Amino acid sequence: MVRIFCTAGARRHPSRPIWPLRALSMRTLIDVLRDNAVHADRSVTFLRSSGDEHSVSYPDLWLAARKRAHALRQLGLGRxxxxxxxxxxxxxxxxxxxGALTAGIVAVPMYPPQTLAKLETYGDTVRHVLxxxxxxxxxxxxxLRGMLEEHLIGSSDRAAEASTQIVLERSLHDVTGFDADAPWSVELDDIAFLQFTSGSTSRPKGVMVTFRNLAVNSHAIMFDGLRSTPEDRGVSWLPLYHDMGLIGFVIAPLYALVQVMFLPTTAFIRRPSIWLDAIHRFRGTITFAPNFAYALAARAVTETQAAGWDLSCMRALGCGAEPIQADVLRTFLTRFAKNGLRPESILPSYGMAEAxxxxxxxxxxxxxxxxxxxxLSMRAGTAKPAAEGTAxxxxxxxxxxxxxxxxxxxxAGKTLGERQVGEVCLRGPSVTLGYFNDASSTQDAFGTGWLKTGDLGYFAEGQLYxxxxxxDLIILSxxxxxxxxxxxxxxxxxxIRDGQCVAFSRLDALGGEQAVVVAECRKRTPELVQxxxxxxxxxxxxxxxxVVLIKRGTLAKTSSGKVRRREMKQRLEAGELELAVAEDSGGAMPPHVGPRSGATAPLLDGAG
Incomplete structure (x- = not known):
């Protein structure tokens, strides 16, 4: 077990131990917005899809937050x-x-519809979160109003959403009776917002994030982790309705007076070069992205696009939110080394909404x-260093x-030693209060005094893997x-489409576990299966x-891009997967491909 403590003074978190923290970290986000308003030379910048840039200075950010807080209260919303x-x-x-947080109103960020092709599923998510x-x-x-009203009104669960008033964002611009000198304050232990989980393993749950959580974790990120100064500059294309984009680039940088440029998420997906180009132009020093983004950028950016970039300014190239692959990061660093990108800039990390x-x-x-x-040792639960060969x-x-x-x-809750694999558990002031109106799930994850992450890992020389x-473990024999x-x-x-696959196990006819892969491809053939x-x-x-080969774009994912293994397993068992088109080879593709000796179930190509 790793125990690391600061030596500064401590503040108490309700129902939690006293943890040492610096006094600077104990300002609420609203205090920070107010205090930052004296820095007229600092701003946040938004690059719109049109290419136009919209900068909001720190004084205007504080003013806009108070005006929108006032407008939300005029709608009858209270603390x-x-x-x-x-x-x-x-x-x-x-x-x-x-604006919502300034008014003491609990914000519930939700992702906008990604495509018109899956509105029914999106409507289910909207209704559930509301x-x-x-x-x-x-x-x-x-x-979006018409589409949202159609999905809400058309729901059999309409009674559950009947009290939800749809408000147009533009109506918050024009406010009457606003008092610029009115005091605004919240308490550290007030809930700031509900961060709904991505739903990769279950239906999304609303994590209760307090202002104290935000203060502590922002301090840890910006000062303990990044050792940031006001000279830093952030660049982010991450979605703002998820914690890495919202806390990591909207909230935490405000505690360190770090200016940030926000890029449209969809613009990055269409043209990955926009990310590195913004780092070059804005002289960005801090950015974060999931593993897939580094693979995409290294593959999709052309030599012409990268020709004039100077990336030597980047000092914290963060990676998290999904499994991190060493070869992907090395390829990215090598690809852009000639643009001045330093190998020391890479910064893998680990986190979750509940923390x-x-x-x-x-x-x-x-x-x-x-x-x-x-x-072989990993299969037995010990991360033994590999001598040679397969590792x-x-x-x-x-x-x-x-x-x-x-x-x-x-x-059983026993603390494991060096290089022993077990569940990663956490306690400390960044751990949130639990799930909103979900006592059972809160007890399961938080009830032992530790936050049970559900992730498997181990420590080696003080570092977490x-x-x-x-x-999701596949257990065979x-x-x-x-x-x-x-x-x-x-x-x-x-x-096979890079990264577009899932693996899981399911029972065969005799009750034994067998391994299954579902993967996206353009054409399914017996040769590809083999x-x-x-x-x-x-x-x-x-x-x-x-081996089940499915159509492009049909692999189930969360709004943050994580694969839904259990949903794909359920779809397979229900016969609901959309198979990729079989290559025309002069005859029908056989439903079975080479069953192995002693197999208790046929070797399927995806016929279900």
């Missing part, structure tokens, strides 16, 4: 009420979010640290923040296999029972 936000434009989202949060109002745009945001950071001045472990390479996520404890616990999700290891191999098979099977057998030692 502690919930207001949902579905606002695609980053500037309008940020100003309305800060009902779970008890939101009295939903702030959105003219463009506000960040739990561990790598050293901001160190190069990539990895651990090569023996595959699993894991990326260090760094060390816990001061004032927080991270432990590796067995299923994450292996996977406990409930008593041996543990991590789905991410299978997925990493499958993604490299020619013909190539996937050979690769997994050769590199991981697993004989797949099924």
């Amino acid at each position: 502690g009420d919930r207001v949902a936000l579905i606002l695609p434009d980053p500037d309008e989202f940020v100003l309305t979010f800060l 009902a779970a949060s008890g939101a009295r109002a939903l702030v959105t745009t003219d463009t 506000t945001l960040a739990i561990t950071f790598s050293d901001v001045d160190s190069t990539l640290t990895t651990d090569r472990v023996d595959v 699993l390479e894991l990326v260090s996520c760094g060390r816990p923040f001061p004032g927080h404890e991270v432990a590796i616990l067995s299923p 994450i292996c996977g999700r406990a409930k 008593g041996k543990n296999y991590y789905p991410q290891d299978l997925e990493r191999v499958v993604s490299r098979v020619d013909g 190539a996937v099977m050979r690769a997994v057998r050769a590199e991981v030692g697993v004989q797949l029972s099924e």
Whole structure:
């Protein structure tokens, strides 16, 4: 177990131990907005899809927050009420979010519809979050209002949302009776907003994030982790309705007087070069992104686009939110080394919404640290260093923040030692209050005095390594296999879309566990199925029972891009997967491909 504490004075968190914290961190976000208003030379900048830039100075940010707070209160919303936000434009989202918090109203960030093709599923999510949060109002745009009303009114659960008032964002611009000198204040232990989980393993739950949580975690990120100064500049394309984009780039930088440029998320997905170009132009020093973004940028950015970039300004190139692959980060660093990108800039990290945001950071001045472990020993629950031959390479996520404890616990709650694999558990002032109106789930995750993350990991030389999700383990003949290891191999098979696959286990006809892969491809062929099977057998030692090849864009994911393994398993068992088109080879593709000797279930190509 790792115990790390600061030596400064302590403040008490309700129902939690006294944790040492610096007094500077104990300002509420509203205090910070007010205090920052004296810095007229500092601002946040929003790059719109049109290419126009919209900068809001710190004084104007504080003024806009108070005006929108006043407008929300005029709607009849009071302290502690919930207001949902579905606002695609980053500037309008940020100003309305800060306005809600300034008024003491609990914000409920929600993601806008990603595509018109899946509105039914999106409507289910909207109804669930509104009902779970008890939101009295939903702030959105003219463009989305009709679609949202159609999905809400058309629901059989309409009674649950009947009290939710739809408010147009533009109506918050024009306020009457606003008093610029009126005092605005919130308490550290007030709930600031509900961060609904991504729903990768269950229905989204509303994490209760307090102003104290935000103050503590922002301080840990900006000062303990990034060792930031006002000379830093942030660049982010991350969605603002998720914690890494919202806390990491809207809230935390305000505590350190760090200016930030926000890019449209959709613009990055369409043209990844916009991210690195903004770092070059804005002289960005801090940015964060999931693993997939580094792979996408390294692959999609052209030599012409990168020709004039100077990336030597970047000192904290953060990576988190999904499994981190060492080869992806190394490829990215190598690809842009000639543009001045330093290997020391890479900064893997680990966190989750239930811990506000960040739990561990790598050293901001160190190069990539990895651990090569023996595959066979990992299956037995010990991360033994690999001598030679086949090995699993894991990326260090760094060390816990001061004032927080991270432990590796067995299923029985026993503290495990160095290099023993168990569940990652956390306690400290960044741990949130639990899930809104969900006592059962709160008890399950928070009830032991530790936040049970559900992630498997181990410590080696004081650094945390994450292996996977406990409930996603594939157990075959008593041996543990991590789905991410299978997925990493499958993604490299020619013909499979990079990163667009899931691995899981399911019972065969005799009740035994068998391994399954579901992957996106352009054309399904027996040869591609066999190539996937050979690769997994050769590199991981697993004989797949099924390889199911599905259409592009049909792999179930959360709004933050995480794969939904359990949903894909349920779809497979219900026969609901959309198979990729079989390549025309002069005859029908056979439903079974080469069953292995002794198999108790046929080797399917996706026929279900």
